[in-house]
Amino acid sequence: MYVALKKGESIESPRGWVFRVAHNYGLKLRARQATETRFDVQLEARLMASGPNQEWALLERERMERIHRGLDGLSEQQKRCLFLRMEGLRYPEIGAALGISASAVGEFLRRAVARLRKADAGEGER
């Protein structure tokens, strides 16, 4: 960013700019990775290690796995919007980072949340 500003480039939304750079870099890194370690294994280990007792840990693990599965079912764009929103970015900032409009961000988030609720309700019925 320092180099870009020194060159005289104008950065409208610094947070959006930083996230966009990080996002592109992340995509590049992921493309380079030939294989990925299984996420569930790490997830389980982390959740097993936390919690006041075994029963709580078990329930918590189930809940987190349920959320994980729900998030897994989202489209890439929905996930990106959701994760950037979780980082505290506003809709226009997310739009600037992903190259879409703020209203499109709102729609992606709405669908993401609706799908998460549906997934959660579906699992709850089982």
Place this chain on the structure above:
Amino acid sequence: MTHWASGHPDDGALLRYLDGELPGREMRRVRSHLEACWQCRCERKALESTVGDCVEYRRKVLAAGLPEPPQPWIDLYAAMERQDARAEKLGWWFGIAAGWRWAAAVAVALLAVVVLYRQFERPPSVEAAALLNRAVAAEQAHPAKLHRVRIRAGRQEFVQNPGVRPASQTASESALEAGMPAGIKALFARAHYDADDPLSARAYAEWREGAGEKRDRVTESAGQYEIHTVVFSGELAEASLTLAAADLEPLAGKLQFRDSEFLEFSSLDASKVSEPPAPADGLAVASHEGVPMRPAVPSRPAATAPRPLASISDELEVLAALHKIGADLGDPIQVALADGKVAVEGAGVAPERQRQIHALLDANPNVAVKFSEPQSSGTLPPAGGNAPPAAPPAAPRLESRLEALAGGHAQWEEFSSQLLDANEAAMARAYALRRLAQQFSQGDSASLSPAERRTLLALAEEHVNAMAAQVEAMESRLGPVLAGLGAPIPKSTPAAHFANWQSGSEETFQAARREEMLISLLLGVSSGAQPATLPADLARTLAEVRADLDECRRVLGQ
């Protein structure tokens, strides 16, 4: 634009409300509704619960799972200083480097020559068996890639379709596939090679496995691998299989017998084979038995001349058409050039608006209109007529003063409604103007015809004028109120200077956003704290927006 389904805000509007992303008037409307509606309060709670789950997941799983940074944070200031020093050195460095660059270029050229030489000299880096294994795996992963195969043996020729009949296949070709000639079958049997699917890595690998003593050679050229296997005993002397380097799809193969007989097989998929395999020695292609082969041409030639690709002129035409029905003001619609067409996409657009846009644009072959259907959560029943009246929100201190200044609660309600209406209309114009500027940069404008440029400038000018009218209305309404709150009246208009209307629209948009935020705070629509300088800040920001709009008008008129 907020959607209200059966008297309740839909889930999208509720989420925007929770995120503080609704425009001021809508924000207040949703808040008032929530105070009165139990169902929507439950809906809000459910939304918050889902959001809470996500946040917890991020904290417990994602954040905990992030690896340590690969290296400690470096001192940013030191890095900036290094950048500065580097920039200073760059001047003399270019002088010195000029000489070195010639030397480097020569070294690179020499290196390239050596690498190319070694490439041809050294043994193939890819082992035949490993390559075949990968090709077999690719075949199994994509069984749909089966294609027609031309098989030749001496004077005989035969077209085989292993499993899948492509759409391009015609009745005249099917005569060739009535049955494999006995001579070809016999040759496959002699070679112990699978006649059912000869052009496959699996068939070649199976044959190679049972071939006894052999020697392989793998070469790579022009985007293809060729596996060449020489056999020291048996009927076959050698065999080869050519694979596409990109996806390891078999393109051609050959079985050479010791008694000069041969079998050649090649893909008839025109997209894969750049040129047909050369005929065998002494044999002309025309000398085969059976129906003459038809050259591989597209089976369904285009019936019409290719359509010219859409340009920014078409994009402008679409925007102007949308503008006529006001679809460029607030509707979540995006217009962009994509795949040679003007793509008009909308998410969550009201059905009536969708119909209007389809009716407007569907006749244009250069335009692709696509809407994503809004998915309402469907959990809300229709609003009952017995909902209790909305309780007035608790008025903060500044709001009480404003109410008194306006002359009472009813007058205050009317005043704030008018102000929010004007602000909403101004913001719709600010967004539309900014979008127009982003879509048509100065460079783009230069490529438009004079008439198109006039259309573009007229569109921009209309947005500027409409926005200026709304800002003026807000200033005249707010002026006495802000003065009553002790805000100093700006003595001079802040200076604005824009190189072009595109950069001006961005500045104006940013100022308008600040103004919207301050109005929301003043009217108690946003729940944030009201700083003591709020009235003065708002007066100054309104003056800024007006000055920006005046400058935009000046630049547009040049």
